[in-house]
Amino acid sequence: RSFWKGSLASASSVSTTWTELREGLGKLTLLCDANTDGSFLVHHFLSFYLKANCKVCFVALIQSFSHYNIVGQKLGVSLTVARECGQLVFLEGLKSSVDVFFRAQAEPHPLQFLREANAENLQPLYEFVREALKPVDDGEAAWRCPVLLVDDLSVLLSLGMGAVAVLDFIHYCRATVCWERKGNIVALVHDSGDTEDEENNILLNGLSHQSHLILRAEGLATGFCRDVHGQLRILWRTPSQPTTQRDQSLTYQYKIQDKSVSFFAKGMSPAVL
Amino acid sequence: VTPSEGARGGTGRQLEMESVLALRGLVLLRDSVEWEGRSLLKALIKKAALGGEQVHILGCEVSEEEFRAGFDSSVNSRLVYYDLFRDPLNWAQTGEALPGGPLGALQAMCERTDPGPVTVALDSLSWLLLRLPCAALCQALCAMSRRHACRGGSLAAEQLCVLGLLHRELHGPGPMGALSSLAQTEVTLSGTAGQASAHILCRRPRQRPTLETLWFSVLPDLSLDLQGGPPLESQPHPDPHTPQVDPASHLTFNLHLSKREREAKDSLTLPFQFSSEKQQALLRPGPGPATSRIFYEPDTFDDLDPEDPDGDLDV
Numbered sequence: 001r002s003f004w005k006g007s008l009a010s011a012s013s014v015s016t017t018w019t020e021l022r023e024g025l026g027k028l029t030l031l032c033d034a035n036t037d038g039s040f041l042v043h044h045f046l047s048f049y050l051k052a053n054c055k056v057c058f059v060a061l062i063q064s065f066s067h068y069n070i071v072g073q074k075l076g077v078s079l080t081v082a083r084e085c086g087q088l089v090f091l092e093g094l095k096s097s098v099d100v101f102f103r104a105q106a107e108p109h110p111l112q113f114l115r116e117a118n119a120e121n122l123q124p125l126y127e128f129v130r131e132a133l134k135p136v137d138d139g140e141a142a143w144r145c146p147v148l149l150v151d152d153l154s155v156l157l158s159l160g161m162g163a164v165a166v167l168d169f170i171h172y173c174r175a176t177v178c179w180e181r182k183g184n185i186v187a188l189v190h191d192s193g194d195t196e197d198e199e200n201n202i203l204l205n206g207l208s209h210q211s212h213l214i215l216r217a218e219g220l221a222t223g224f225c226r227d228v229h230g231q232l233r234i235l236w237r238t239p240s241q242p243t244t245q246r247d248q249s250l251t252y253q254y255k256i257q258d259k260s261v262s263f264f265a266k267g268m269s270p271a272v273l
Numbered sequence: 274v275t276p277s278e279g280a281r282g283g284t285g286r287q288l289e290m291e292s293v294l295a296l297r298g299l300v301l302l303r304d305s306v307e308w309e310g311r312s313l314l315k316a317l318i319k320k321a322a323l324g325g326e327q328v329h330i331l332g333c334e335v336s337e338e339e340f341r342a343g344f345d346s347s348v349n350s351r352l353v354y355y356d357l358f359r360d361p362l363n364w365a366q367t368g369e370a371l372p373g374g375p376l377g378a379l380q381a382m383c384e385r386t387d388p389g390p391v392t393v394a395l396d397s398l399s400w401l402l403l404r405l406p407c408a409a410l411c412q413a414l415c416a417m418s419r420r421h422a423c424r425g426g427s428l429a430a431e432q433l434c435v436l437g438l439l440h441r442e443l444h445g446p447g448p449m450g451a452l453s454s455l456a457q458t459e460v461t462l463s464g465t466a467g468q469a470s471a472h473i474l475c476r477r478p479r480q481r482p483t484l485e486t487l488w489f490s491v492l493p494d495l496s497l498d499l500q501g502g503p504p505l506e507s508q509p510h511p512d513p514h515t516p517q518v519d520p521a522s523h524l525t526f527n528l529h530l531s532k533r534e535r536e537a538k539d540s541l542t543l544p545f546q547f548s549s550e551k552q553q554a555l556l557r558p559g560p561g562p563a564t565s566r567i568f569y570e571p572d573t574f575d576d577l578d579p580e581d582p583d584g585d586l587d588v
Contacts, residue, residue, distance in 0.1 A: 205442040
């Protein structure tokens with residue numbers, strides 16, 4: 001049932017990274033998709049962290065709560081239960097973006113920037129994340145490391161924020177979630193493949209330089225295929241591995257199935273063999 | 274290559290990397306997503322600290338703990354860390370933020386340096402460049418070396434070394450060019466097949482710029498390991514055994530003109546030159562319509578249509 005089936009899980013470095021991700025050692029994981037839909041990675045990390053008993057703040061700007069909940073149920077987690085018991089803090093962008101316009105101006109709202117003509121920063125959104133992942137002392141539920149999940153950051157550019165403002169938001173989240181509270185951040189950014197789209201390129205490259213692990217889902221250059229849905233490039237940028245000779249980058253092809261994703265080496269799809 | 278030659282080559286490479294530090298002024302370390310440059314920056318910092326220098330670090334991208342990780346205590350005690358990571362834009366308003374924002378932090382850094390050899394590390398210049406106007410950053414970098422020179426006399430100008438980490442995907446050619454023109458040394462990191470390499474462009478005063486390529490790795494204790502890589506074509510090695518050939522010999526044309534040849538050349542009127550004689554010749558009416566006639570002989574396969582004489586023009 002594991003997501004990382006097959007050869008991927010066998011690599012020792014992968015299991016080390018996975019332990020680090022689960023234990024929460026202040027890692028930033030960048031998910032990136034180019035010419036394909038990388039949301040399967042978001043669903044994986046959401047269910048992965050909920051199953052690992054982590055406190056999760058999910059900034060969902062793309063889909064509704066019920067969408068994530070349905071996919072989550074297929075992967076064995078209930079978002080409704082997780083939200084009720086306080087494990088999951090869910091910011092539903094589609095719904096609360098409307099709320100911004102129908103509430104008193106004085107009340108702070110995480111998506112306040114939608115209402116302001118010249119919003120310069122995403123500080124209200126950061127404050128929301130900081131509050132959501134605040135360690136609680138009442139001891140009723142001891143969650144493991146805090147996790148921030150964002151789907152996706154490119155939308156913030158489309159909503160009128162500059163790339164540096166989004167980078168500042170992630171910078172503060174890193175300082176609070178990763179460094180202060182030893183948690184993890186997972187964020188998705190689209191790679192439009194358009195060299196003219198300067199803002200998105202600055203965002204993507206700026207985040208790439210800050211992240212410890214980059215998972216890049218790419219569509220096949222040869223086009224659509226029924227048995228291979230794309231390829232995943234894995235790039236480690238861990239500072240614990242200095243620039244020595246290392247196996248820092250791996251590429252696998254994948255096929256998304258109903259409840260899991262199978263990975264195989266390039267050209268080794270079971271349909272071909 | 275004899276063993277002694279190999280050893281000499283190794284020492285040469287060692288010297289080259291050390292000369293990056295021995296050179297003062299601005300040193301740009303340009304890294305990429307695949308070939309990160311922070312470990313090289315830390316290796317150069319360690320070398321400077323072990324050489325007895327003060328090292329001031331402006332940390333914007335990683336926390337102080339993460340930056341100090343890997344240095345032993347003797348090195349760590351020589352590092353002064355200015356933390357711009359925790360609260361760079363004063364959002365927390367705890368009063369812990371560095372006053373004056375990023376630019377103020379940069380200026381405060383050089384206020385606090387003592388006269389004598391000092392290394393300043395900017396981690397990273399990219400972070401500053403995205404948030405400050407390029408001109409303001411360049412001026413701050415210039416002012417830094419000027420102020421250091423004022424305090425320590427003329428000699429001290431050469432005693433300041435600024436190591437700036439620059440992520441090269443993040444900036445356009447404009448800001449990159451501006452910083453390059455300020456830099457004495459540019460180190461560009463890349464690599465092939467898991468092996469990192471550094472292209473080092475040095476601009477020494479009153480000398481031609483040199484370009485060297487080194488293969489290196491940074492060991493876990495943050496010391497540099499320089500390796501002999503394959504010979505690189507970019508290294509300008511003048512081979513003493515190649516005889517110098519005069520490129521002007523055996524030419525099929527004259528490079529110079531004699532006085533007579535030059536006069537002949539100058540007196541010649543070229544066909545496209547317009548003169549008053551030419552103008553008169555054109556304005557004078559011709560001898561009569563009978564003398565200029567157009568003869569047209571159709572080809573055998575020409576398809577002439579009297580109804581549409583311009584049919585072949587495709588209009």
